[in-house]
Amino acid sequence: MRLLTGKPQAPPRTVSRETLAIDLGNGRVVEVLRVRDPRARRIKLSVDERGPRLTLPMRASEIAGQRFVIEHGDWLLAQIAQADSDATRLQPHVSATIPLRGAELPVRWQVARYLRLQLNEDALEIAAPEAVNATALQRALRDFYEGQARADVGRWLPKYLPGLPRAPSRLRYRVMSSQWGSLAPDGALSLDLSLVLAPPPAFEYVLVHELCHLIHADHSRAFWREVEARCPDWRDQREYFRASGRSLKAGLRRLIAADE
Template sequence: MSNLLLRLLTGKPPASPRTVSRETVAIELGNGRRIEVLRVRDPRARRIRLSVDERGPRLTLPLRASDIAGQRFVIEHGDWLLAQMALADSGAQPLQPHADASVPLRGRDWPVRWRSARALRVELAEDALVIAVPDTLKPAALPRALRDFYEGQARADVGRWLPKYLSGLPRAPSRLRYRVMSSQWGSLAPDGALSLDLSLVLAPPAAFEYVLVHELCHLIHADHSRAFWREVEARCPDWREQRDYFRASGRSLKAGLRRLIAAQ
């Protein structure tokens, strides 16, 4: 006898799936605005939870919660949700060749100046970002070139800052890489590999350098003890100001980067 038939005959409920499921749904708020929400059904969840990050709204449901209960929860918290979405909205839009645009870099917006060329190139001029594009351009090429440009700029910044800190560290990072991170700004692996969020290059240089200092100090103290923060403050006296900047503008930075480097 199959498990399904046995459950039907005995009246036992079907076994709950133990994997996470995700789907995007449209929900109309009380003010009539429709928004797309990523609905995640997670067997580990114990309560309904609503959150917003650079990718948009996310509704997490326990297995026993109904879709209707989740929809009601979103509507009840509609004002809060819209406020959080506004904070996360960077205003950055994907670039379209030869269309008026500006891009963020080092805490300011740079106008884009387009020109035609045989090969795609992205270069920083004194007063603008110059992008040379061929007549035929694959949709994914421009976001990829912009990501490469940002990584090159980030490496140049860290290359200027890193030498002055190395003498005060027990060892240098084993390697350095740039990633698009969801929540973190940086991380240090046990083997000394340092990862930095690529969107840091969009922030003011002082904020970017603070994150670098923060992660380097983990080479001295792996925790966030008072001793760790003393090391940070010795190298970055205004670290609290920079931390507050990320709390206020961090989601907007991450969202802006994702929109600019996402393939069309």
């Protein structure tokens, strides 16, 4: 009918994003990412490792959104505190520590012509030019973490393969917003890179969890029996992620400046 009558079609509604500074009325001002989403049906406030996010339906007013944030101010501040991390970006040739396997690893610097990272028994040694590029340093640190994660999984995976119907088709490490791992229908396994910052038993639990999806694709009782047979303390590890997961993800993002 629009073609016959000559009426122009309404422009498609798209997602828009804007960062706002909202005064909570208690002396605290919080930066919130406001997202207008045509798919949203209600106002929603959430917090992840990237910070607070306010999702608004297209018909909701800006004033209604700000009022919603203020009304939930105490909850918001508590969530921000839970998601906070002590990890900061490395400053070239400045003494520091970085998180690895549930502990803080000292960083030792030396001046060199080329950037190189090497893990010794008690420290990460970084050889770098005096004016090393920050982006190159963050990329090298990400590569370092991925190498350590691959080494851990390489030690654990062989003992689980005999009890699986098939091996994962491939394995990749990503910076995930909310998940810790995922298994695609073709058997491709993805793991969150920040897992290497966690204590090894917690990391190994996530690996076991995803491998058990090769047996049961759901979260049925049968699935959890498979998990428990391989990881009897899985409940403890799950509680660890509930308490510290946001901090892990935030710490990794700060260290490697991830935008995924």
